[in-house]
Amino acid sequence: MSLNRRDFLGRTAALTTTAMLPTAVFADGTIKLGSILDASGPFDAYGKPMDQAMRMAVSEINEAGGLLGRQVEVTAYDTQSDMALYSQYGQQLTRQDKVDVVHGGILSASREAIRQTMRKTKTLYFYNVLYEGGVCDRNIFINGVTPAQQVEALVPFAMKNSGKKVYILAADYNYGQITARWIQKFVADNGGEVVGTDFFPLDVSDFGSTIAKVQTAAPDLVIAPLVGGAHLSFFRQWAAAGMKDKIALASTTLGVGNEHKVLTPEEGNGIMCAYNYSQELDTPENAQFKEKWAAMFDGDQSMHEIAVSHYHGIKTWAEGVRKAGSLDRMAIIEALETGISIMGPGGKVTVDPKTHHAVLDVHLMQMQDQQMKVIETLPQRQPVDTQAVCDLSANPNDNTQYEIEI
Incomplete structure (x- = not known):
């Protein structure tokens, strides 16, 4: 394909x-x-x-x-x-x-x-x-x-590279809801604060009002367990709003379906993730x-x-x-x-x-030029x-x- x-x-x-x-x-x-x-x-x-x-x-x-x-x-x-x-x-x-x-x-x-x-x-x-x-x-x-393998590694990595105030945007079904709770736990465990959490049905593709809401909350970091093609729109709209270089982004899902190759480098560069595999x-x-x-x-x-x-x-x-x-x-x-x-x-x-x-x-990674660059590997x-x-x-x-x- x-x-x-x-x-x-x-x-x-x-x-x-x-x-x-x-x-x-x-x-x-x-x-x-x-x-x-x-x-x-x-x-x-x-x-x-x-x-x-x-x-x-x-x-x-x-x-x-x-x-x-x-x-x-x-x-x-x-x-x-x-x-x-x-x-x-x-x-x-x-x-x-x-x-x-x-x-x-x-x-x-x-x-x-x-x-x-x-x-x-x-x-x-x-x-x-x-x-x-x-x-x-x-x-x-x-x-x-699972979240303990992935999210527990990603949250401190992303916070170290951004700051303590975190906003969560998640898919509105059991994966997104449960993963959001794990993110909240690991943010607190690492001395941070979750300043907002929003959930979205899988067919939602317009994130304009959400981006405005995040801007008002002024977090240091957005973590996004968003799922599927419709939710990919968020990352494009975030970059188009000029937010990518102002507030850091991390995701527990972006890249698992090669979405980083669909985004342009301008849309994807700098997004942090943690997975078992990268090309x-x-x-x-x-x-x-x-x-x-x-x-x-x-x-x-x-x-x-x-x-x-x-x-x-x-x-x-x-x-x-x-x-x-x-x-x-x-x-x-x-x-x-x-x-x-x-x-x-x-x-x-x-x-x-x-x-x-x-x-x-689990490999801690950052997206760069449509690649998931491995920063550190956490074994077994x-x-x-x-x-x-x-x-x-x-x-x-x-x-x-x-x-x-x-």
Whole structure:
């Protein structure tokens, strides 16, 4: 995918497909991997590269001989960013396609729309996206950063580079609401003050009155857990109002879908963020990953934070299958619970047995000339927020998304 303004904000129709990788030759007895993603619709800038990452990971697995002597076959459905289709396709993957594992979901609502189906049908599920934390379910493994891994690192970094007075602008659903509370906590923990917090539905694209409100509050820093193409308008309008060089900006979401490549340098330069992945990471693993990606997708460079998390998730699942020596769901879960690690383009990824979340490197970054420049790497950060409420070793039958007390 060549990512530009039209692509990012565009709406494209796509048919539901059952897809096999063109590079693999499948025999009887394939291992079936189910995928449910927004490959078209409002969130396709996230979903398309995730789909590419899935296909690249599976291609690598198959080229290396597959798993347990069998090739991996992909059955992929495009929800077209329609939340109702997550439940429908989740049921179809488990009851009709009878897949061995499902990787998918982008928004937290999409995860919750299919998680119970996966649990009821005893189908192993991987959710590979940064989110608000708190999911405790032995049938799911989560590979994205949580607030304690990301926000706890970003807030002091951003305040050190700006000041103590902070204004929060967040998406108005559970991710934005919960992340805003974490920001409030970490601002207070670092001696700062939150002078305002506003929430916006995902379709809001006019931030003129909000910018005036922020100007009146006169913070040193705005932190923006805003989500999606409509919310990208804020960063453009902020720069157009002449505010970018007056009040510092940080975000927990900008860049995860390569939004920094959609913004001009004048709109994006200086914005601070903290993620597990940047294309600018200078490591052998990332260099190899980018080279393989470009070769497989005709020079495309659309990989981003959640695409890489998705890639990590599929490679982690594969390592669990190898260690289990079986496709039995519980055997794979128990193998993953030994604390399996892989090395990926974002660094070392380790399964936390207690929560089924990932222990990850987090990189503090600043946007410059449409790149996310790495300033500092914080290695192997634990998901301590979810660890505070979830212990699957002690309570293996738990099935809760906890709202972590902050």
